[in-house]
Amino acid sequence: MLTYLKWIFWITFWTLVVAIFHYTLPQVDIARVTDTYEKRIDFGENSIFWASGDVGNDETVVNRDVFFIQTVRANGSTMVYRNEDTGWGWPPYFKFDTANLQAEAADNKSTAAEPTWVAIKHYGWRNEFLSIYPNAVGVRAVSGPDAPKGIPWLNILIIVAFLIVVLFLWRMWRRFRAARVDPVVDGISDSWDAAGDAVSERRSRVGRWMDTWRAKKDRKN
Numbered sequence: 001m002l003t004y005l006k007w008i009f010w011i012t013f014w015t016l017v018v019a020i021f022h023y024t025l026p027q028v029d030i031a032r033v034t035d036t037y038e039k040r041i042d043f044g045e046n047s048i049f050w051a052s053g054d055v056g057n058d059e060t061v062v063n064r065d066v067f068f069i070q071t072v073r074a075n076g077s078t079m080v081y082r083n084e085d086t087g088w089g090w091p092p093y094f095k096f097d098t099a100n101l102q103a104e105a106a107d108n109k110s111t112a113a114e115p116t117w118v119a120i121k122h123y124g125w126r127n128e129f130l131s132i133y134p135n136a137v138g139v140r141a142v143s144g145p146d147a148p149k150g151i152p153w154l155n156i157l158i159i160v161a162f163l164i165v166v167l168f169l170w171r172m173w174r175r176f177r178a179a180r181v182d183p184v185v186d187g188i189s190d191s192w193d194a195a196g197d198a199v200s201e202r203r204s205r206v207g208r209w210m211d212t213w214r215a216k217k218d219r220k221n
Contacts, residue, residue, distance in 0.1 A: 024091040025158065026123055027134075028149040030142060031071035031079060032115045036106045041066045049124065049132040051084035067102045069136055071120065072112075074145035081122055081136040091123060093137050104139045117142050119149065 042063040043050055050066075067083035083102050086095040110116035119142045124134035 021159065021162075023125060024123055025155045026093075026121050026137065026152070028152075029071070029073065029079060029120050029122065030117055030145050030147060030149065031073045031120060032112075032117055033069060033071055033105050033109045033139075034111075035070040035109065036102055037068050037070070038065050039068060040064070046130050046132050049130070050082070051086050051089070051135060067098060068133070069102070069105045069120070069139075074117075079126060080133055081120060082133040083136050086135070086137075093123070095137050101136060101139060105136070108139065108141060115145075117145050117147065119147065 040063055041050070069081045069083055071079050071081070073079065083098050083105070084095075085098045086093040088094065105118075108116050108118050119138075119140050120136050121138035122134040122136045125132060126134055
C-alpha cells in the first residue's frame with residue numbers, strides 16, 4: 001500500500017511540474033493576424049489564468065478592458081491570444097508594452113488573399129470551455145508559414161537548470177537519509193525484531209511448561 005501511494009505521489013508531482021513548465025515557458029506560433037480588438041472582461045473562477053492589470057492601473061477592480069489578437073494558422077485553424085502586461089509578477093516575462101504590441105499586431109493584419117505571416121511568442125493555454133487564452137508577449141514578421149521558429153534556448157536552459165537543482169536536492173536527501181534517517185529506522189526495526197524474538201522465546205517457554213504438565217497428566221492416566 002505504501003509503495004502504491006508513493007507512485008501516486010510522484011506521478012502527481014511530475015505531472016504538475018510538466019503542466020507548470022508547459023504553461024509558463026514561451027512557445028512560438030506562425031500565423032497571420034486577422035483582427036485585433038479590445039473587450040471588457042468580468043473575472044470569475046478562471047481569474048487565475050488572467051494576468052494582473054496594466055502596471056500603474058488599479059488592480060482591485062473586478063473587470064477591465066483586455067486586448068485580444070485574432071489569428072489564423074497555415075492549416076486553417078484559428079487561435080485567439082490575449083495581450084496583457086505581466087509586470088513584475090508571474091510568470092517573469094516583465095512585459096510592460098501591451099499597447100505597443102497591440103499596435104504591432106494591428107499593423108500586420110492581412111487577408112487570406114494577401115497574407116502577412118508573423119511569429120507570435122506566447123505562454124499559456126487556450127481552452128474554450130474555461131474561456132482562457134494564451135498571452136502574447138511578442139510579434140515579429142516572418143517570411144512565410146514555414147519560417148523556422150528558432151531553437152528554444154531559453155526553454156532548454158531553464159529545464160536543464162531545473163533538472164540540475166532536482167538532482168542536487170535528491171543527492172542531498174540521499175546523504176541525509178543515509179546519515180540520519182536510515183539509522184533511526186534500522187534501530188526501530190531492530191527493536192521490533194528483538195521484541196518479537198523475546199515474545200517468541202516466552203511463548204516457547206510457556207509451550208515447554210505446558211508440555212511438562214501434559215506429560216505428567218499422561219503418566220497419571
